[in-house]
Amino acid sequence: MATKRGGPELFRLVRFWSRRWAAEVAGRTDERVHVQHVQVVEAVSLTGDTAGIAHQLGVDRSVASRMITEAVAAGYAVREASPVDARRVTVRLTDAGMELLDASHRWQQERFDSLVAHWEPGDRKRFADYLRRLAAEVVDER
Incomplete structure (x- = not known):
């Protein structure tokens, strides 16, 4: 019987990068950026409600x-009344938050590119497509 692979390797990568990516982004940007600011900015970019951000x-x-609240105090996000329901609050990124998000995405792309630089172009594209597909399925799961 063949051993199934993939699960342990995926979570080994998740554990490895979850301890590094936000800290490295924060370290390359403004000194007032904390790891959790990077994480909040990433989550807010995907959803503007507190429940969705908590899920992310x-x-x-x-x-x-x-x-x-800490990301708002640091100037990366603002809370606003929901345009749909004034009793609810939405969160959106400020210009500084968008800059931090862009820096985070640049760093992430640089890391991906360097990790697979020695791969054949078709393999790099296929792997990126599979990652995009998996992320879309997981992120949309709620």
Whole structure:
């Protein structure tokens, strides 16, 4: 019987990068950037509501709310009344938040490119397509 592979390797990569990516982005940007600011900015870019941000961060709503409050205080996000329901609050990125998000995405792309630079172009593209597909399926799962 053949051993199935993929799961352990995926989570080994997740563990490895989850401890490094935001810290490295924060370290390459403004000294006032903290790791959690990078994480919040990434989550806000995907959804503007606290529940969705909490889901993206893998924390409960109260923790997400505190993290958002700190990102707002640092100038990376703002809270606004929802255009759909004034009783609800949405979160959006400021210009500084967008700059941090862009820096994060540049760093992520640089890392990906350097990790697969020795691969054949077709393999790089296929792997990127599979990652995009997996991310879309996981991120949209709620």
